[in-house]
Amino acid sequence: MSAPERIPPRGVTTTDPASADLLAQGELTVRGRIREASNAALYCTVVHEGREATCVYKPVAGERPLWDFPDGTLAQREVAAYEVSEATGWGLVPPTVLRDGPYGEGMCQLWIEATAESELLALVDAEEPEPGWKAIGFAEVGQGRTALLVHADDERLRRLAVLDAVINNADRKGGHLLPTADGRLYGIDHGVTFNTENKLRTLLWGWAGEPLTAEAVDVLKGLRAALEPSGRLTGTLTALVTPAELDATRARVDALLESGKHPEPGGEWPAIPWPPV
Numbered sequence: 001m002s003a004p005e006r007i008p009p010r011g012v013t014t015t016d017p018a019s020a021d022l023l024a025q026g027e028l029t030v031r032g033r034i035r036e037a038s039n040a041a042l043y044c045t046v047v048h049e050g051r052e053a054t055c056v057y058k059p060v061a062g063e064r065p066l067w068d069f070p071d072g073t074l075a076q077r078e079v080a081a082y083e084v085s086e087a088t089g090w091g092l093v094p095p096t097v098l099r100d101g102p103y104g105e106g107m108c109q110l111w112i113e114a115t116a117e118s119e120l121l122a123l124v125d126a127e128e129p130e131p132g133w134k135a136i137g138f139a140e141v142g143q144g145r146t147a148l149l150v151h152a153d154d155e156r157l158r159r160l161a162v163l164d165a166v167i168n169n170a171d172r173k174g175g176h177l178l179p180t181a182d183g184r185l186y187g188i189d190h191g192v193t194f195n196t197e198n199k200l201r202t203l204l205w206g207w208a209g210e211p212l213t214a215e216a217v218d219v220l221k222g223l224r225a226a227l228e229p230s231g232r233l234t235g236t237l238t239a240l241v242t243p244a245e246l247d248a249t250r251a252r253v254d255a256l257l258e259s260g261k262h263p264e265p266g267g268e269w270p271a272i273p274w275p276p277v
Helices: 017-025 074-088 155-167 214-226 232-237 243-259
Strands: 027-033 042-048 051-059 096-099 106-110 121-124 133-142 145-152 177-179 185-187
Touching (some): 017 051, 017 096, 017 106, 051 074, 074 096, 074 155, 074 214, 074 232, 121 133, 155 185, 155 214, 155 243, 214 232, 214 243
Antiparallel strands (some): 042 051, 096 106, 133 145, 177 185
């Protein structure tokens, strides 16, 4: 018997339907645990019809209860974030499915091999960011010192900032940004999203209050159409989030289009996740 065809993560695009089929239908084998994750996250291989890939499997049974999200819903929110990302056409979230596994139902997401060569975040001893960087805010770095936290003025990050505003991402940390050797950028860990209350908490505030790009406006108009009651995205999200959360998502898209700007911190919720990575 020939060896399975292995799928190199950096060669897989989020628009490849075969990737999602492999994740959903393949035989899932746990190889280890990702210990730094706050919820159970298992490193796995998945094999189906001669194809193989590595993936992350997060069983619902391993989710820690949160006071502001219904129990046992984080896996569905991860899948919902992927579906919205796909609807944008930007492909910012790795292929993600909801499926049964060795420890019950959970989220299964293609493993992305990140490169350390692309610097997206930095702490600098300055009052203002240098060209090519956007300011996030000042951070204490010990011994009474502060430094300016900045992120790259990068089109990929800007797209991700728009996606996060739509899905109401409450935890966009630096460790959730995965640049790859082929120039793509993926965002991961979307379990705390789609809340009906404004909980946007992110490191990507560099464009706050600035006009949205023409591309982003076009994408948001497409999302608004897809989120109509008879829209294709509505049908998908109905099985993953509550009706109230779906209505809140529509309202966030409408608000972005009405303002024409990137959102600004609201003040009722900590704006920056800590620690930032």
